[in-house]
Amino acid sequence: MSRLPVRVEFHGVRGSTPCAGPQYARYGGHSSCVSLSVDEGPPIIFDLGTGLTPFGMLVGGAAHGFTGHALLTHLHWDHVQGLPFFTPLHHPDSNLTVYAPSQAEGPVGEVFGRIMQPPYFPITMQQLHGNVEFCDAGDDDFSIGDAVVRSRFVPHVGPTLGFRVDWNGVSVAYVSDHGQGCCGAVSDDWISDPVLELCDGADLVIHDAQHTAPEFDHKRDWGHCSFDFAVHVARAAGARRLALFHHCPSHGDDVIDRILLEARDASDRTNGPDVFAAAEGLKVDLEART
Ligand SMILES: [Zn+2]
């Protein structure tokens, strides 16, 4: 019997800060949030950026309880601001379990709670009607239902995880924030072992593509990479498809169109993966290879 496809759905594809305006009409302005699901079952959510707000409306608002798991890469604003606006958490029967990188300052749930309290935000985590449970994660392997999850620390600014989910015969790697300039004296084409492990032969790699090469030259310590490096990672890992992700707010739709053309060209020249640019609302169904 053939297995059901894993649906990948992009709800927020922007990095650094959400943005609005006609120049973002096609790729979208919400910050990082992607869901995986099989046959309408409980989803696995990558990151809790502002894209989590429209996702909450899709899954039924506060009308009924919600159960799901989130894999949170790190605590930067563009990855967490959607949580209090996730309307399913307005329902007392809702449960969201969040795996997030362990922090030197204490349990990650406590550390997260410090930014969700007055004067930074009017309500606390405890005042949400639904239940949110945080689990500290590091270089771990664990299961969520039938899915096998791998989390690994990756080079960025501050403790940051990348994830890989193997589910129903399909593998998806999510490395939203990844800077090739963050590791000291290594060459610009060096890829850390944990990133290669996450992306190894993946059906889909969703990867940081924040900069063009000239932009990266000026911003090499910002924790992000060029889109060429995203192609390099996916090709080196033998991935089948690459989604350019974490688009820079300075890149309007036309700029991303040009980046996509150049990335496809670079991939074609090196026998790399199929490349597309992540866009808000885009759904990709991945089927197990037989
Ligand atoms: Zn980010």
Ligand SMILES: [Zn+2]
């Ligand atoms: Zn970041």
